[in-house]
Amino acid sequence: MKRGITRRAALTLAGAALAGCSRDGEARWSAHWIGAAHERGHRLRDATKSGSLGAPAVTRRAGAIVVGAGIAGLAAARALMRAGLDDVHVLELEDAPGGNSRGHVLGGMGCPLGAHYLPLPGPHANEVAQLLDELGLRRVEHGRVVYDERHLCHSPQERLHIEGQWVEGLLPPVEALPAAERERTRDQYRGFAREVQRWVDADAFRVPTARAAWSDELAALDALSFADWLARERFDAPALRWYLDYCCRDDYGAGSARVSAWAGLHYFASRHGFHAPGEGEAERDGLLTWPEGNGWLAARLAAPLGERLHGGCVALRVREGREGVELDAWNERAQRVERFVAPQLVMALPLFAAARVLDSPPAALAQAAAAMRHAPWLVANLHCERAPIDRGGAPPSWDNVIYRSHALGYVDAMHQSLRPHPGPTVLTAYWALGDEAGARQRLLADGAEAWAARVLADLSAPHPDLPRHVRRIELMRYGHAMSIPVPGLRGHAALRALAAPQRRVHFAHADLAGYSVFEEAFFHGTRAAADVTKAVRTRRAA
Known part of the structure; x- marks a missing residue:
């Protein structure tokens, strides 16, 4: 069970959500499948x-x-x-x-039905860079690449809900962990950062992967799971393993036990590296995003x-x-x-x-x-009459993740808006189901209300008031969303x-x-x- 919400509370919230009701019994929202049958x-x-x-x-x-x-x-x-x-x-x-x-519109607001951002292209993604140039999103001034700031993700970019509060960034901070785990976690953060940097320096991982050389060492990584490689290298701190598992589910649809060690390292070494807290962390990576x-x-x-x-x-x-x-x-x-x-x-x-x-x-x-093997996914867009209440910590961000949740958190479609006042918004929640046996069958068999209840129960851990503000939930299911590496x-x-x-x-x-x-x-x-x-x-x- 996820931290910050008891099993009884989760079941209570799920029951209320399933009935489409607030706590006082008043009907509040409806749930609907969208997209092609x-x-x-x-x-x-x-x-x-x-x-x-x-x-x-x-x-x-x-x-x-x-x-x-x-x-x-x-x-x-x-x-x-x-x-x-x-x-x-x-x-x-x-x-x-x-x-x-694909994009979507709910309550007059744009929201995504799938991928919700594009990392700034690296030196080998020439085709994407050319597209961005043509669309006016990217230009070169005095030998320096400049992006249109209107389309860059606005700050604050991401936060994590852990131990009852929001903290900046998605890597669990050592200070938020039980005292007995802190020293080991800090050492393993640093050790994993050194291992990733070794591969960054070797330029062994590139996007697109077709422009990277293949070697016996990479083939050996591809032959075993990321979880087995982490165990072999003695990376076993719970916070680090949760974060790496989250990253794999986010990019590949399944966790470290299913993806290869090559894929687990590729996630970091092909783009932004891995930075241990306090170890000269680089400026936060830029990305392009839009409400849809x-x-x-x-x-x-x-x-x-x-x-x-x-x-x-x-x-x-x-x-x-x-x-x-x-x-x-x-x-x-x-x-x-x-x-x-x-x-x-x-x-x-x-x-x-x-x-x-x-x-x-x-x-x-x-x-x-x-x-x-292909991972099934669920994408849920929640039309809210107002943003949920925050209870301290890091301010509302574009990407909001819950520690130890089986889901991937949510993005706020109106985060990119420059409106000067609060108002209705759409929260887009993502569930990668590639680790769960029978998930594809449940995705097709269970009703929209049942899945909406699961989504609301998960998001109610940091936002207990959320069910009262939701008016409509539209869910998109992908039976074979993405290839699992x-x-x-x-x-x-x-x-x-x-x-x-x-x-x-x-x-x-x-x-x-x-x-x-x-x-x-x-x-x-x-x-x-x-x-x-x-x-x-x-x-x-x-």
């Missing part, structure tokens, strides 16, 4: 099992087809259009583009597509022939099968879905899909084979990196588009 995605699975696809009602021709309008698919379409292919059609299962980076999260970026990537973006279309089958590629898709709005024909196709779907769609999947695709996945030969140039069907998804972040998806989408462009130009020149 999961049955739409299951249409592919059921159709391929039964073989009942049906004949296409219409056939359309395109210069290139992109299947999937997540960040990888949108990046591919953007790069293809920039290369001069002006007849690019993109098909997307959901009604709106963006994949895990990375949906802000997805909307701008999708806008140039216009009517060539086909939402509500479920890819059913892709057949590669000698002269081109045929795609059959179910159009949810028209309730019919439609066929698209093009010389080249970008498959920007999760690899397990791509394996089902392709008529004759390559051996590498089947191998990669079998090796991958399990041991052995990063160095898998099948991922390298799929990222290589193909004949007509090119693969582009963050799955090819073994984990899911914006930079990896954008890189692989851009890379696949370059392969398509080269193939088209070669054919034209022949």
Whole structure:
């Protein structure tokens, strides 16, 4: 049970939440699922099992087809259009583009349905840096990179609720721990910082990972779990282990026992390092964020597509022939099968879905899909008539995390607002469920009210008044939200084979990196588009 709230109190709050009531019994809020029903995605699975696809009602021709309008698919379409292919059609299962980076509006306020920030790109994320330049978010002045401050996360950025109060930052402060744990924790904070710095100095981890060299030492890290590596290196302080587990769940959807040691170290060594308290901590890392999260970026990537973006279309089958590629898709709005024909196709779907769609999947695709595990996620947006009451400590921040919670905390959609007075807001709570057996089934089987009750019970630990201020809770569930970088996945030969140039069907998804972040998806989408462009130009020149 999480600190700061007793089991009885949690059950009481959950019961009140489940009834949609305040303590005085007055009905206060309602809970609703949003997004496409999961049955739409299951249409592919059921159709391929039964073989009942049906004949296409219409056939359309395109210069290139992109299947999937997540960040990888949108990046591919953007790069293809920039290369001069002006007849690019993109098909997307959901009604709106963006994949895990979709935005939403609740109570007139923007809020995220998935990824809610973008770290400032490092020296190897060239494609993302170029995009930010084009969008006016980034510029170079006198040899120095400058970002538009309106889109940088406003201060204070993050805080942690521990021992009944809020403290700045997410690393548990030594002073807040039991006296018996303090010295060991301080020493292990310093020891882990030295280990991470060793890898930073070696430049062994990069984002995107395709631009990092591979070595026997990294392969050894990839072969065991992060938890096993931490145990081997004698990093066992409870506060450190909780923090590292939280970081893994936040970025990978599952904790240190499921992700590889390579992934656990990559989280820190590829970006910001790890800084022990009082050991010359660097300036807090900058990040870009918007009320609707990375949906802000997805909307701008999708806008140039216009009517060539086909939402509500479920890819059913892709057949590669000698002269081109045929795609059959179910159009949810028209309730019919439609066929698209093009010389080249970008498959920007999760690899397990791509394996089902392709008529004759390559051996590498089947191998990669079998090796991958995907974490289910829940994203809950809570429309509040006012922000919850704080009870001292660090002031309200953009990112707010509860120590020892199984959830990931919440972000405040109105934190970026410059309004001079308090008012309604939307809190977005995140739950990564990759560690829980049967979580995907519960996510589909349990009702919106039951999940809303769990969310409210968790957030009521630091904010007991929160249920009284909530008016509506909208929940988004992702059955296969992101690839978990399990041991052995990063160095898998099948991922390298799929990222290589193909004949007509090119693969582009963050799955090819073994984990899911914006930079990896954008890189692989851009890379696949370059392969398509080269193939088209070669054919034209022949």
